[in-house]
Amino acid sequence: MKHQATPYLTFDGHARDALEYYKNIFDGEVLNVQTFGEADFPTPPEADERIMHAQFKKGELFLMMSDTFPGQDVERGSNISLALDMESEEQTQSLYDKLSEKGTVLMELQDTFWGAKYGKVKDAFGVTWDLNFQKNK
Template sequence: MKGTIIPYLTFYGEGKEAAEFYANLLGLEEVGMQKYADANFPHPPEAADYVLHCHLKKGDFQIMLADSADKPSENNKHGVALLINCENVEEANHLYNGLREEGEILMELQDTFWGAKYGKVKDKFGFTWDLNCEKEG
């Protein structure tokens, strides 16, 4: 196996908005974005402006995402959480506050028994983010 596991998030018409949100919040650069209309790829007419593929990156941290041209299933985003090991408490607070806007706090950002500051937020797109910040010293 080569490299790390890269999260690949699926949206249903919200891909461009999500890419902008994550890029701004996480400080990611867009490596590339392609829409269905730009590719020789079968799609329904209403999906022409949907994101076929987007790659966002900052150093070794990467996210890929796309819009599905199919209708979403009822539980399409359950069972997976995205964990970020934060560099410091300030970064953890910044991400926590950004992700909870229009989202849902699942666990307050707090000190834990395992010696970290930890919180869990479901963002406005329905994805769950775990934020972990190991205590210094």
């Protein structure tokens, strides 16, 4: 892995509000906001203004966050996963296989429109992991 795991927060349509809240609380900077409507990915029109991915930074504090599709449930307090930026496709596949063996696959490991190999797995202890290998960096 390239660095420490990054907390990834998920919201039910409130990611933009959360970004502003954390910006004010921590006096930080909002980075790289992309909505579902801006993405090269088929989404329902009611999701167009929801945040697909955003980043927040204040010094060493770094958070990523997104909204769900409309109608998907988010349990407050359990709306966090750990994002890992992997060093190779092989490392990503290996970790995905190990985590999913006794866990639950939330998104199959696959090539994405953002140029990465990505998968999401909830492990045997209920911890959710986002595995991302950016191919075109």
